[in-house]
Amino acid sequence: MKLITTEGPEEFATIAATYLMRKVAEKPDLSLTLPTGSTPLGLYSVLRRARRGGDFSLDRATVFMLDEYRDLPTYPEGSFIEFLRQHLGEVIFNGSTTVATIDPDGPPRDYDRALDDAHGLDLAIIGVGRNGHVGFNEPGDDLSTRTHVVTLHEDTLEANFAGVVRRARPTQAITIGMPDLRNARSILMLVSGREKRGVADLLAAGIVDDGFPATQLLDHDDLTIVMAGELLRER
């Protein structure tokens, strides 16, 4: 595992973008996952700028979503696909990028098939939830299953739908499973956000803890963690 700690959001975004751009330069037709959340927003803004400047494209790539809500009352508002349209629309929806979307109502096996057709993931770019979830592989889930339906934990709903009334929240999601993330040729794990100190400590120390799914990826052969430096500072 390679751990890169960064000083400030700009450095965080630049390092993540440089990593991705190198991977795309090596293999323009790579298959990769892109995460939602606030963590990758700086990265996506760098990618939009680079795309506009003609320095970067994902035109030959296949993008996989990590997860999608299943019973989101406001769908598509608040969904993963809407997030991608909003933050990376001009990068992945205006060109010829293949975007493998998860059908929230479809059978999970369809997504496994799409992953198999792409010969698995070249690169899994993932964020980490405050409870250590990856995609929506929550603590306590069966981490040996491929794409599957999960019941969202209360703390995940609180984190992702703060201020949203219960009847407008989903209860379930469909997520890529840990086996496909583990089998990715390379993993770029992005960790930022004050509330993630617990999982950040474990990751930085290289400690695998069953209660934190992200730590299950620590023994991957090609794992790079980009972590906001303030998470490891004295507190």
Ligand code: GLP
């Ligand atoms: C959601 C997503 C995860 C993401 C996490 C972290 O729960 N399913 O894939 O990593 O949020 O979000 P944030 O970056 O906002 O902390």
